[in-house]
Amino acid sequence: MPSRPFPPTSSPNFFTKNRILFLALTISASLVIFCSILYLLHHIWHFLKHRLQTNPFNESASLKLQRFSYKELKQATNGFHTENVIGKGGSSTVFKGTLKDGEFIAIKSLDSLSLQSEQEFQNELHILGGLRSPFLVTLLGYCVEKKRRLLVFEYMPKRSLQEFLFGDDDDGSLSWEKRFLVIMDVARALEFLHLGCDPPVIHGDIKPSNVLLDDEYRGKISDFGLSRIKVEEEGEFNDELWKSQEFSGNLTAESAEAIGTPIVESVNEVDFALALKASSSSSKNYSRSGFNVRVLNLNSLSKNASIASENEIRSGNTKGKEISTLDVDRDDEFSSIDHSKELNVNNASSKDEEEKANEKQWGKDWWWRQDESGELCSKDYVMEWLGSQICASNPDWDEEKNNIHKRTELEYSSPTDKPDDAEDNKESKENEITSPLGRVSPCNEPCSTRGINHQICSGGYPGPRPKKEKKNLKKKQRKIQDWWKEEKLSELSKKNCKLKILQTKWKKGFKVPHFELGKRFYLCRRRSFQRESQNNDCDPNEEFSFRKNWRKTRSSPSIGSEMWSGDNLSSTTSMRGTLCYVAPEYGGGCEFLMEKADIYSFGVLILVIVSGRRPLHVLASPMKMEKANLISWCRHLAQSDNILELVDEKLKEDYNKEQASLCINIALSCLQKIPELRPDIGDIVKILKGDMDLPYLPFEFSPSPPSKVYSRSRRKQKIPSVLYRSGVE
Numbered sequence: 231m232p233s234r235p236f237p238p239t240s241s242p243n244f245f246t247k248n249r250i251l252f253l254a255l256t257i258s259a260s261l262v263i264f265c266s267i268l269y270l271l272h273h274i275w276h277f278l279k280h281r282l283q284t285n286p287f288n289e290s291a292s293l294k295l296q297r298f299s300y301k302e303l304k305q306a307t308n309g310f311h312t313e314n315v316i317g318k319g320g321s322s323t324v325f326k327g328t329l330k331d332g333e334f335i336a337i338k339s340l341d342s343l344s345l346q347s348e349q350e351f352q353n354e355l356h357i358l359g360g361l362r363s364p365f366l367v368t369l370l371g372y373c374v375e376k377k378r379r380l381l382v383f384e385y386m387p388k389r390s391l392q393e394f395l396f397g398d399d400d401d402g403s404l405s406w407e408k409r410f411l412v413i414m415d416v417a418r419a420l421e422f423l424h425l426g427c428d429p430p431v432i433h434g435d436i437k438p439s440n441v442l443l444d445d446e447y448r449g450k451i452s453d454f455g456l457s458r459i460k461v462e463e464e465g466e467f468n469d470e471l472w473k474s475q476e477f478s479g480n481l482t483a484e485s486a487e488a489i490g491t492p493i494v495e496s497v498n499e500v501d502f503a504l505a506l507k508a509s510s511s512s513s514k515n516y517s518r519s520g521f522n523v524r525v526l527n528l529n530s531l532s533k534n535a536s537i538a539s540e541n542e543i544r545s546g547n548t549k550g551k552e553i554s555t556l557d558v559d560r561d562d563e564f565s566s567i568d569h570s571k572e573l574n575v576n577n578a579s580s581k582d583e584e585e586k587a588n589e590k591q592w593g594k595d596w597w598w599r600q601d602e603s604g605e606l607c608s609k610d611y612v613m614e615w616l617g618s619q620i621c622a623s624n625p626d627w628d629e630e631k632n633n634i635h636k637r638t639e640l641e642y643s644s645p646t647d648k649p650d651d652a653e654d655n656k657e658s659k660e661n662e663i664t665s666p667l668g669r670v671s672p673c674n675e676p677c678s679t680r681g682i683n684h685q686i687c688s689g690g691y692p693g694p695r696p697k698k699e700k701k702n703l704k705k706k707q708r709k710i711q712d713w714w715k716e717e718k719l720s721e722l723s724k725k726n727c728k729l730k731i732l733q734t735k736w737k738k739g740f741k742v743p744h745f746e747l748g749k750r751f752y753l754c755r756r757r758s759f760q761r762e763s764q765n766n767d768c769d770p771n772e773e774f775s776f777r778k779n780w781r782k783t784r785s786s787p788s789i790g791s792e793m794w795s796g797d798n799l800s801s802t803t804s805m806r807g808t809l810c811y812v813a814p815e816y817g818g819g820c821e822f823l824m825e826k827a828d829i830y831s832f833g834v835l836i837l838v839i840v841s842g843r844r845p846l847h848v849l850a851s852p853m854k855m856e857k858a859n860l861i862s863w864c865r866h867l868a869q870s871d872n873i874l875e876l877v878d879e880k881l882k883e884d885y886n887k888e889q890a891s892l893c894i895n896i897a898l899s900c901l902q903k904i905p906e907l908r909p910d911i912g913d914i915v916k917i918l919k920g921d922m923d924l925p926y927l928p929f930e931f932s933p934s935p936p937s938k939v940y941s942r943s944r945r946k947q948k949i950p951s952v953l954y955r956s957g958v959e
């Protein structure tokens with residue numbers, strides 16, 4: 231039997247094909263595995279690298295914040311007793327508390343719940359809550375119960391630098407050494423925020439009242455209500471993310487969870503339009519509709535507003551009510567919350583509260599005032615500010631008052647001289663030779679809080695004032711106003727003209743209904759503000775903050791700077807920070823708070839610390855006018871090679887001249903108008919430590935011609951290591 235042929239199942243061709251296929255599969259599989267491993271390794275490396283950069287937001291485990299109950303905090307502060315009040319911010323009251331274990335704490339309690347205060351609360355909670363540094367005030371915990379929002383901080387026994395520099399209880403203990411250390415501490419704090427954190431954190435409101443002092447007068451930065459996390463994507467800012475942070479004040483839910491802090495449910499999604507709308511709204515009128523920004527548009531805004539304003543007109547109450555644009559769909563949770571009552575703050579009568587609310591309310595008009603009103607001009611702000619400053623206690627002013635007092639006494643002592651005549655004669659004589667500021671005479675009249683129209687305060691001239699004298703006084707005040715206007719504000723007016731032209735162009739080009747609305751609100755608010763200002767007494771403890779506008783603090787006002795040049799008063803849609811400390815570019819429409827804006831504020835802070843003066847200091851004597859604006863005075867001194875004249879007179883000769891001039895020079899370089907030219911904080915710290923040379927200052931700050939500037943000997947100065955905080959270096 232012939233054998234059957236073996237079926238040709240495996241030809242050499244078949245084997246080769248299979249082998250090739252197998253090889254190809256193996257190679258591609260191993261390639262995929264290899265690439266995945268590479269990808270994984272890259273990610274691990276990236277993650278580790280960033281972790282090593284002390285990324286505060288990833289160190290979740292160690293940063294769990296303690297959640298306090300309201301009851302616990304109430305006990306710690308003896309029922310939030312007024313005796314325990316240690317500070318007052320624009321939107322919160324700070325109490326000293328004692329925990330059961332005897333530890334002192336500072337409890338910051340929101341006075342009322344508005345979008346803005348909620349946003350700042352969230353900011354502090356999520357940004358500061360995720361940071362740990364010996365140069366930052368430690369956030370220990372929080373309390374969120376219904377409408378109550380409280381933050382618990384480590385207690386800083388020496389309170390704020392502001393109180394120390396300008397407070398009544400100045401015992402002169404802020405020696406040069408301490409001042410220098412505080413400058414160093416703030417620089418280190420900013421170094422941590424800008425360079426030690428990834429992503430960097432921008433504080434956004436560096437000023438003396440936000441620098442707290444510990445037992446040894448070492449400075450720590452506080453108040454992260456305006457701070458921002460800088461998010462940079464492929465070299466460009468991520469607009470969306472930035473804005474969402476800017477206006478919602480929230481990190482994402484995940485990141486919040488990561489640092490163990492709560493997201494307060496209602497404010498998760500808020501955008502620019504809402505923030506603007508809400509920034510001119512009061513907590514009392516806050517509505518749920520405001521939270522859903524996605525449905526907001528200009529039409530709904532104007533519609534809501536017109537309904538609201540109609541209601542207001544009907545009820546005859548137009549005071550402080552732009553907010554009522556949001557009156558539709560009122561949300562109980564966020565409607566009228568009177569925190570102070572709950573907190574047992576006894577001294578706030580309902581009337582007072584209303585006034586306070588109105589006052590804050592006025593402050594929230596900033597955006598409308600900026601963007602819309604035809605009447606808006608920087609001059610207004612300057613005049614308003616001047617009004618309050620003239621009331622402020624001021625050594626130079628006091629000096630001048632004493633002189634005037636002496637003069638007046640002399641005049642009165644002569645039996646032949648009638649007081650009124652004497653005053654008149656004096657006025658006509660002095661009129662010829664000096665500006666009205668030189669002839670300011672004191673009064674006992676109450677001062678209105680804002681506006682140059684108010685009386686000039688003095689504590690040293692007792693007794694009732696004859697009618698004629700009052701008239702004279704008014705005359706003088708009017709002259710003072712005119713003089714200020716002529717001398718200092720013409721430049722501002724020019725800028726305002728430009729601004730108005732721009733606004734007109736804008737209006738012509740785009741007829742958007744809500745502009746008119748804004749104007750109506752502004753005018754309405756302005757009227758109510760004027761009424762308020764007529765009634766208010768002068769409070770020297772005011773500060774102009776762009777987030778709160780005029781606000782009361784326990785300490786004296788800190789204000790001034792570039793306002794004479796108008797730089798700080800340019801129009802912007804979302805100005806935040808504190809006047810005179812805020813960088814000029816931030817007022818120019820730049821929406822991003824950059825590190826260099828912090829550097830600018832730091833420059834102002836240095837000058838304030840070194841000089842013991844506020845950035846804008848209205849002085850009685852025209853001879854001292856040049857000193858009114860700390861920054862321009864400093865620039866003038868630099869030009870005349872005399873910067874040490876800026877050093878606080880209280881220090882007499884008891885200070886380190888090299889350190890002082892180093893600080894002033896650093897400040898000058900921080901105050902350069904072009905942000906890019908300002909040094910970064912890493913360099914500043916190195917310069918302060920003496921590890922790096924001071925960069926060349928621009929020609930405008932130099933007393934010498936350019937050639938000399940460049941041949942100027944560079945100072946290399948070693949600061950004794952004892953100056954640095956142990957364990958930190």
Ligand SMILES: Nc1ncnc2c1ncn2[C@@H]1O[C@H](COP(=O)(O)OP(=O)(O)OP(=O)(O)O)[C@@H](O)[C@H]1O
Nearest residue numbers: 317318319320321322324336383384385386390453
């Ligand atoms: N941890 C603290 N220890 C001691 N005093 C504090 C502390 N925190 C705040 N203060 C005091 O309370 C004052 C107001 O605090 P803070 O500026 O934080 O309130 P705020 O409402 O955020 O003010 P702002 O209007 O600047 O936002 C401070 O100037 C300081 O005197």
